[in-house]
Every structure is written in C-alpha cells, then in structure tokens.
Amino acid sequence: MIEVRNLHKRFGAVTAVEDVSFSAADGVVTGLLGPNGAGKTTTLRMLYTLVRPDRGAARIDGLDVAEKPLEVRRAIGVLPDARGLYPRLTAREHARYAGELHGLSGSLLDKRVAELIELLDMKDIADRRAEGFSQGERMKVALARALVHNPRNVLLDEPTNGLDVMSTRAVRTLIRRLKEQGHCILFSSHVMQEVGALCDRIVVVARGRVVAEGTPDELRARTGKESLEEAFVSVIGTDQGLMQ
Numbered sequence: 134m135i136e137v138r139n140l141h142k143r144f145g146a147v148t149a150v151e152d153v154s155f156s157a158a159d160g161v162v163t164g165l166l167g168p169n170g171a172g173k174t175t176t177l178r179m180l181y182t183l184v185r186p187d188r189g190a191a192r193i194d195g196l197d198v199a200e201k202p203l204e205v206r207r208a209i210g211v212l213p214d215a216r217g218l219y220p221r222l223t224a225r226e227h228a229r230y231a232g233e234l235h236g237l238s239g240s241l242l243d244k245r246v247a248e249l250i251e252l253l254d255m256k257d258i259a260d261r262r263a264e265g266f267s268q269g270e271r272m273k274v275a276l277a278r279a280l281v282h283n284p285r286n287v288l289l290d291e292p293t294n295g296l297d298v299m300s301t302r303a304v305r306t307l308i309r310r311l312k313e314q315g316h317c318i319l320f321s322s323h324v325m326q327e328v329g330a331l332c333d334r335i336v337v338v339a340r341g342r343v344v345a346e347g348t349p350d351e352l353r354a355r356t357g358k359e360s361l362e363e364a365f366v367s368v369i370g371t372d373q374g375l376m377q
C-alpha cells in the first residue's frame with residue numbers, strides 16, 4: 134500500500150513535483166501517466182528513498198519514506214529508469230546478487246531465481262554475461278533483480294519502454310500475476326495505451342501536479358469522452374508526448 138500526501142520537490146529553479154497526492158492499494162495496478170518532464174520519475178525516486186522530498190510525506194505499508202528508509206527499501210522492489218547492469222555478471226548472477234543483498238541464501242535463493250528465470254522467459258540468457266544484452270534482455274534482468282525478494286510493493290519506471298511486442302506481453306503478464314497475488318503495483322508511463330491496457334486506477338500528472346485520478350471508467354465519465362485516449366487529452370490539454 135502506497136500513500137503519497139502533498140509531495141513537493143524542486144531542483145534549483147525547476148519545480149519537478151508540486152503538491153502530488155495519491156494512493157496505490159494492494160492487489161491493484163496503479164498507473165502514473167504523464168508526458169515527458171511531468172514529474173513521474175521524481176515522484177518514484179522519492180518513494181524509493183533516493184530523493185528526499187522538500188515537503189509532504191509518503192508512506193509504504195505505513196512506513197514513512199523519510200523516517201524509515203531502510204524498512205521501506207525492504208518492502209519495495211524497484212525498476213528504476215536507469216537499468217544499470219554489471220557487464221561481467223550473467224543474468225542469473227544479477228538476480229542472485231540482488232537476493233543476497235536482501236538477505237536470501239541457499240536453496241531458497243536458488244529456487245526464487247529459477248522461478249524468475251522461468252517466469253520472465255530468460256532461460257536462454259540466464260547464464261550469459263550481460264555485456265551485449267538487448268534492451269529487452271536488460272529489462273528482464275532488471276525486473277528479476279527488482280522482484281527477487283518477493284516485495285509486497287513493486288515500483289516500475291516505464292517498464293515497457295523500448296520493448297518489442299513479445300517482451301511487452303511478457304511484462305504485462307508478469308504485472309497481472311503480481312496483481313493477482315495481491316502485490317501493490319505502481320508504474321509510470323508516458324504511453325496512454327500502455328496504461329489503458331494494464332491499470333485499474335490511473336493518476337494523471339502534468340507539470341508536476343495530479344490533474345486527474347480514477348478508474349478508466351471514472352476518467353471517461355468525468356471528461357464525457359468515450360475513449361480513454363480522448364479523456365487523457367482532455368485532462369492534460371494536449372496529446373503531446375502521450376502517444377507511442
């Protein structure tokens with residue numbers, strides 16, 4: 134469960150996030166949708182304790198991100214915007230290393246890593262070094278690393294960015310599975326089709342502010358638009374940066 138209340142963050146003269154509030158419940162896929170520069174990544178970075186909010190608060194499973202950063206990090210799995218892999222480690226070694234950092238070991242870790250390799254369809258790359266991996270392969274490794282400790286809350290920054298159709302489908306299937314298992318999933322995207330295909334609730338952000346929030350049906354009803362696409366354009370005021 135993620136609760137964000139009145140978050141603010143400035144970088145010098147740039148206000149990246151201005152009074153952002155929303156909640157993301159367990160067993161629900163919540164999408165943070167907005168054009169480039171809207172403040173999605175900065176919001177996620179505050180949630181995963183990389184950036185300290187100037188004002189406001191965020192809680193993950195009741196833990197305040199500024200007061201309990203270590204506990205928060207244990208309760209979340211993060212796919213950050215920079216996927217940085219170690220070129221000399223294999224896909225399996227990446228997942229194992231992340232698991233060890235979370236205190237997993239022995240047969241429990243072996244089993245979990247094998248499960249993720251199966252789930253993410255990574256068998257053919259599992260024991261290859263990451264050097265030279267394609268974008269989709271890198272994404273799968275980063276996802277395995279994010280999920281190895283079976284975190285209750287999963288934060289994904291643009292998880293399907295640059296993926297082909299098959300890899301996008303694999304990521305969508307994984308997200309649906311996590312939802313069925315009761316995880317809280319928050320993902321950011323600037324692609325409205327992606328958010329429309331996956332999300333139960335959508336938080337629309339533009340220029341650092343939440344401009345609309347609700348289920349796809351609620352957003353359509355509120356704007357009086359038949360398609361979700363038209364509803365988004367209506368709340369943001371432009372379709373710039375929201376189409377793939």
Ligand SMILES: Nc1ncnc2c1ncn2[C@@H]1O[C@H](COP(=O)(O)OP(=O)(O)OP(=O)(O)O)[C@@H](O)[C@H]1O
Binds near residue numbers: 172175
């Ligand atoms: N470390 C930083 N220093 C200075 N400005 C920053 C920093 N991080 C973000 N910003 C600025 O804050 C604003 C919001 O950026 P952010 O990355 O949060 O947007 P976003 O919605 O994730 O965009 P995108 O879809 O392009 O990733 C932008 O104007 C960006 O240039």
